[in-house]
Amino acid sequence: MGGRLTQLIFAVALALPVLARADTISAAPEKVEVVVYRDRPARGADLAREDPDSAHGLALVTETRTVDLPAGRTRLSFEGVADGIIPESAAVEGLPGSLAERNFDYDLLSPGSLIAHLTDQPVHIVRTDRKTGRETSEAATVRAGPDGVVLQTAAGVEALRCSGGPEKLVFDSLPKGLASRPTLSVVTDTPAAGRYQVRVSYLSVRIDWAADYVARISPDGKSLDLTGWITLANHSAASFADAPTAVVAGRLARVPADLPTAAPQHLKTGCWPMGTSHHGVPRPEIPAPPPPPPMALMAPMPAPPGMREEVVVTAQKRTVQTDLGDYKLYSLVEPTTVAAHQVKQVQFLHQAKVGFDPVYRYDVEIGDNGEAPPPDQTIPTRLVLRLKNKAADGLGEALPAGLVSFRQAEPGAPGHELFLGQAGMRDVPVNEPFELNLAQSPEVVVRQEIVSAKQLGWGTDHRRLRAEIAVSLFNHRADAVITEVRQPQAEGLTIVAESLSHDIRDGAPAWRIALAARSETTLTYTVEFDN
CATH class of the missing domain: 2.30.30 (SH3 type barrels.)
Incomplete structure (x- = not known):
């Protein structure tokens, strides 16, 4: 009798759940913080026209939620997380007990x-x-x-x-398993019932940023005013209201782009082209609206513990720059709303009277067998602006990579500016020189000639070439200019003779030549290299 009773109790125990589980739902966070990382640095306002399905920018989203938990095992659901969430990156802090499992419900209602x-x-x-x-x-x-x-x-x-x-x-009813909003859930064992404050943090794609600059060149062409804007682009369906927001400059180490999980399924109901004449003809693309004008934003975002904070106060600046290891963190001084499917801009830099040196540059062309442009061909030089990121030259702040748009006042028309072109800019640390390529110049031109070229002999896996090169420079402007002729690097390259001494710039031989107004000169040199 005792044995049969034991078996019956055991069978009933198997039929019962191991632990009863309650369900608790957190509908929305009370507070959210967003830190955005760049996908590709030098894109600028192109973010406004990016296809959302191919947008892979990355953001660290941190939510603060208050939940009431019963004692025992509970399934806690966090509704309304970003639709581009990378579930495996999620971390939950503040729960009183241990986590038994974690789930992401991404089969969204559509x-x-x-x-x-x-x-x-x-x-x-x-x-x-x-x-x-x-x-x-x-x-x-x-x-x-x-x-x-x-x-x-x-x-x-x-x-x-x-x-x-x-x-x-x-439909008579909704099927089970569909979530109206992206939901992250955890199963937790709570030792005692109570109210707890929980922090949920995760990475999310489709949120990106870029730096955009406007450089206004002074009428005398000797300095410029540089204004920098952070362009925030949220291509996701998630909105982050009144969120302390920051962006990180620098190349982030990432594995191949993470793809969003919560992608709603599209419904296709197209049929044959009944009585139409436009079937198969692509619809014209509607250009995206331009980014909204710069806006005044709304308690400063505190710097993380142990980080050095540099605050440069100007009349219009809206960010605080801090060091984040080898990266730079730009925190908006006031919370802002990063709305779904929105592009917005925030000013982070304004420096007046930044000095620069204009240089007209030409890179010599020579092939493996001495090929070069025809000697009678006139080739325009490139106008390059050389700057130093130093306080003495009007800068002295870390500059994130981005796009620079150049403007200059129209002569004789005060207040009327003309667009001069665009240039990409790399990440530039403090105290480092950098260049901006402005335009080709039809007034400062060159003609290049290979005076002679001959093979010097053969090696085991190469042959050596000696070439005598002549570069004639012509300045048709009414003022003096500085030109630079640069010999691109090649295997085993050596300068064996030259009419003017060279220096080294960016690892390559370069000749800096001053040209008076309406003048010309010729540089000759002989080079040897392996080909």
């Missing part, structure tokens, strides 16, 4: 997912008579979808919206 979940399930198809406007309802069964919806009715099998008249599907 027309496509609704059809996919109702395959072989009954629905109603409602048709509208075009002449009378009268609606009729008919029972049907979904046989395929969402990539083309196929229905079975009493009359047979048909494709949705191929009858020639308006029609729609009506």
